[in-house]
Amino acid sequence: MPDRLAVRKTYKLYVNGAFPRSESGRTYEVTDARGAFLANAAHASRKDARDAVVAARGAFGKWSRATAYNRGQVLYRVAEVMEGRHAQFCEEVAAGEGLSAGRARVVVDAAIDRWVWYAGWTDKLASVLGSANPVAGPFFDFSLPEPTGVVAVLAPQRSSLLGLVSVLAPVLAGGNTAVVVTSRERPLPAVTLGEVLATSDVPGGVVNLLTGDAAEIGPWLAEHDDVDAIDLTGAPAGRALELERLAAGSIKRVLRPPAEEPDWTADPGTGRMTRFLETKTVWHPKGV
Amino acid sequence: MTHVLDPGTLEAGTRPAPGSGAPFDDVTRSDAALRAFLHGLPGVDQVGAEQRAATLGTRSIKTTAKAWAIDTAISMVDLTTLEGADTPGKVRSLAAKARRPDPTDPAAPAVAAVCVYGDLAGVAVEALEGTGIHVAAVATAFPSGRASREVKLADVRDAVGNGADEIDMVIDRGAFLSGRYLEVFEEIVAVKEACGTAHLKVILETGELVTLDNARRASWLAMLAGADFIKTSTGKVSPAATLPVCLVMLEAVRDFRAATGTQVGVKPAGGIRTTKDAVKHLVMVNETVGADWLSPDWFRFGASSLLNDLLLQRQKLRTGHYSGPDHVSVD
């Protein structure tokens, strides 16, 4: 018998900076890789998704207009706070993904470092992706990247932390806000990440994490008129086509799922950021 | 700030007397008030104004419209000689050309005025007697305007005394550019008074004012002070008349009439040498201020060589074939 009976955590959703239970009152059992009980996670409903979109839309104005320097510091702060919870993440990742302690540590290290990488991108995007356009006339003409808006993210099903961070951080770096449906089977690191976000300087509503079933919530997000883009990376097998079709209704930007879940330790490149950026071109005459 | 554009809001009976900027009496009460007023006029975006002028310049004026435009342009010419070498003989010869621009065709209209230095105004008056052609004299230490107020006013009185019925004065660009607007205003008012019944054209010398914002401000300043005409240039400074400047001045007279009921004429001068240039200006008048300005009473061209090109084009339209410089008279 242990000396002390552990106090277990209630794993809830993370919406608009708060940790509500699902409005549906549903939970589902989460087990470790060998099938042992870990927790009862909140089972998000379409109404939770709806609320999350409202929160993300509400947070978009301020987050998108924050200075790039500020956004960079906020993302870096996420890495700092994660670092403080390193052990907890290792434990959750090891349990959920069935990794050895050593392997779990590598994954958590990479996840933290990924935030650092994207933190450094926020104030480079405009100079790397923007341009001064030499138009044939007396005009000053420039193009700048701007965030697409509210991005629905179906997070990878297997890589519950590194994969999640790898799809979430680029969305945020560009100034978007996100509604994330986490890995269904391995949602616990996402909830802990929510706790990290809540205690970093990420404004409420910028990230909303829904634990549950992408097959159930995905279509509602794909069809939602106030969602500007959708990342189908973690779309349930065989459902991507349907989701892309639904997304067409409001001309969403769609990031199609890879044939199989990629190796998240690879160099991420800029593709995941540029997918969720628009280009704004501004013209002004040059006269005296 | 009023740049109200609907003349209909002013009832005919309440219109102020011509030459008075009555609704704006307040704005000339102090340097500060005048400055605030002129700087409160809507800005002019140079690129936009140039683009508009260029687009109007692409109008294609053909056949009957061209014939009308050429005759109208001839009738609007202030046939000008402003050289140190001017002599009574030169002025008389110019007057003869003014009366009958095309000796081979009596149907060609006469020009609007002959424009000379004040000392030769008498010669022009004599040569044009009974023709209805006006005699314009430049004055106020033309072209630089650098002389004392007394000298300038004496210059005006002298020209009027010699019979000129139109006075083309220059504004004090130095004073304008250094922001002494009230000084410029008062000088125009004084010149206007010295003119008596002679019509006053106020030369802004927009080439020295440089910006279109200044052209608009100077236009208003001159109109407030009682100008009968506002004129772009002396012809001694480059650039002289340009289409964008003329556009801005036309907008100013349009807005001034809408606000005060007083119509002011416009005279681009200098640099208009071809029929094509003249027609572009007429198109601009037509589409900016409309038919009310399409007469020599309200629009003039300050020019010399323009007349011959108009005549050549006129001959081409009449005869159906091209002609050459020896078929019109040298000035």
Added chain:
Amino acid sequence: MTSLFEYAPAPESRSIVDVAPSYGLFVDGEFVDGSGEPMKTVNPATEEVLSEIAVGTEADVDRAVKAARRAFTRVWGPMRPADRGKYLFRIARILQERAREFAVLESLDNGKPIRESRDVDVPLAAAHFFYHAGWADKLAHAGLGPDPRPHGVAGQVIPWNFPLLMLAWKVAPALATGNTVVLKPAETTPLTALLFAEVCRQADLPPGVVNIVTGAGDTGRAVVEHEDVDKVAFTGSTEVGRSIARAVAGTRKVLTLELGGKAANIVFDDAPIDQAVEGIVRGIFFNQGHVCCAGSRLLVQESVHDEVIASLQRRIGTLRVGDPLDKNTDIGAINSAEQLARIRELSDIGEAEGAHRWQPVCELPDRGFWFPPTVFTDVSPAHRIARDEVFGPVLSVLTFRTPDEAVAKANNTTYGLSAGIWTEKGSRILAIADRLRAGVVWANTFNQFDPTSPFGGYKQSGYGREGGRHGLAAYLKESS
């Protein structure tokens, strides 16, 4: 405005164009018959039938795609990039040489004023080829990795409002990046695309690099849905854009869409009023308002509303509506009976909903499709004329009191293609431009286009950019 100065007719001569009585499809470098029932293209200014146009069926599209694939694998893909560039330079030059012919043909088939086809459409089309020609051997510098690759066969469907210019926007970047093309021109305006086929031949462009398959919606669908098309680019209505996005869902095809708009043109009280009025006119009456980025919603600050409207009405009174081939025409014919019906319907709804309709006195020709320049005042954001894209010479005027209100109203649309700002205050321009959710923001100007300048929408105005370095991304696979 009454005038002493009546401009005599100044018609551009039609004799420079030689419209054939019928046209086939341009496939693999040859004109071939289409398998569909041919359609007629008419001059919208006179309703005169100009020519009979082949209609491509699925089988025809398949032949065109096969030709494009062959050309891609055997010729265009392997070609030295510099040589690809030289072909595009050639095309640019030929377009310049035959500019007058293209302009007249465009005005005949589309109804737009010759002044615009001559001064805007055709020169810009040539400029697009010239610009992209230079990219062909510099793609490693486009920010897409050291060795970006073309997708392969591009299926492109273009609208009727700028037939040749939209062709140039599509074909030039596709070819410069090494793709081959199957292009479907708009049903009502195929002629300049078919003349462009001749330009390709004059340039000795290898057969199959550009294929032009005329037809209506079904032909377009066949292009978009063809299995061997790698990249789809579409410009047109948001409605069709949705169906295309649905059609390519789940495929490997890469998609860019340039769709509708309902742009706000915001006039602040310190605007350069005369230029703003010109910008409003240019914004909504350019090309009869058949412009996806048209400034169809005028947002004017209340304090200058009456003055701006009076000025605008006076200016609209000088617009010359009529024969597209007359060099002095400002507003030409509406492109089709169908479009005219839509403009009429939405205008009638505007009136029924309580907005005030104003139109200048304006004589319209008896035959052809015409609609006078129209201004609706007292428009509420809830009115359909404030929300729906009219795609005609119809301006809806709304007012605002503060910058925040202007931004909120400007962004209150499902579209996000363009916007305009008029103010003399520089910092206000930058602040408002930042907050407008639109792909192109024109400050103190409107409806300016340039091949170096990326163009495209936010929100339901589509995705992807055309023009500039950004436009290349649509036609290249990034390399690492």
